[in-house]
Amino acid sequence: MSAPLQGHRARKRFGQNFLQDPGIIRRIVRAIGPGPKDHLVEIGPGMGAITELLVESEAKLDAIELDRDLIPGLKVKFFNQANFQVHEADALKFDFASLQREGQPLRILGNLPYNISTPLIFHLLSYEGVVQDMHFMLQKEVVERLAAQPDTGQWGRLSVMAQYFCQIEQLFLVPPDCFHPKPKVDSAIVRLTPRAEKEAVVTDLDAFAHLVRQAFAQRRKTLRNNLKGLLTGEQLESLGIDPQRRPETLKVSEFVALSNFQQQLATQPD
Known part of the structure; x- marks a missing residue:
């Protein structure tokens, strides 16, 4: 400047x-x-x-x-x-x-x-x-x-x-x-x-950033397609999120919920 x-x-x-x-x-x-x-x-x-x-x-x-x-x-x-x-x-x-x-x-x-x-x-x-x-x-x-x-x-x-x-x-x-x-x-x-306080807090920032990047990789595709390999359609539905939605319709708090759920699954013992 x-x-x-x-x-x-x-x-x-x-x-x-x-x-x-x-x-x-x-x-x-x-x-x-x-x-x-x-x-x-x-x-x-x-x-x-x-x-x-x-x-x-x-x-x-x-x-x-x-x-x-x-x-x-x-x-x-x-x-x-x-x-x-x-x-x-x-x-x-x-x-x-x-x-x-x-x-x-x-x-x-x-x-x-x-x-x-x-x-x-x-x-x-x-x-x-x-x-x-x-x-x-x-x-x-x-x-x-x-x-x-x-x-x-x-x-x-x-x-x-x-x-x-x-x-x-x-x-x-x-x-x-x-x-x-x-x-x-x-x-x-x-x-x-x-923000002094966040509406929803992510458990793993790197995982959150990765999920958001992947969600918007192809804007015209659905969450089911873009998040393939991270979350299944059934898992999205279990969170109350329609897998046919496109990424631009999700709020920040919904992305946080997806990321935290995906991390929870990833850390569970086989």
Whole structure:
């Protein structure tokens, strides 16, 4: 989330589209509401347009930047800010828990490149225990999938997994004119807040993720077909779930029930 600086060209391989609209930048920071007691983590600070306002809040700010050519500029721009530190790293591989100090939760934000946004969100969901909230700029369609409801075309694996872990709020749209270079898609700001209490708790997260992935492997097929090898039609019926239903009709709690039942069966002695 940053504005372009003379001499740096946005790189396609990093999915760089620099935010340059001052009004939108201020609106994003207001939505985050950073304070001096917060520990912020910004993914992809770029040239530091939003970073600048975050630093002014006196919050502790760790920035994760993959483009090594941008890091010297960030260090110069914020050289006298004791609350700022930049890390040259790939956010997809970064251990966010390593930034936590004295149990203080992290507030993560960033303008996530379109080409890695979904895998990066899955990576970040695994850190729910150390995260207070997350604010991201994403392709509008990705935000719609995150915030989707069952029985809609947008409801899918990303919706189920994100909503199991977090409450999702779509905040506002950001048009292409706010960026340089202009992306070919609309963007949106979304807030993800880890749930203090879950409606239903899975017994094995890896098994849950596998079942959800398999359920949506072929959206037009029924649960009976997609879950073959995990659960039979009779087992689905025993849980009160019609095996002829399609995956997009199931609520998160139903996926949890399927996964927990499948795990129960898998751990039973032969």
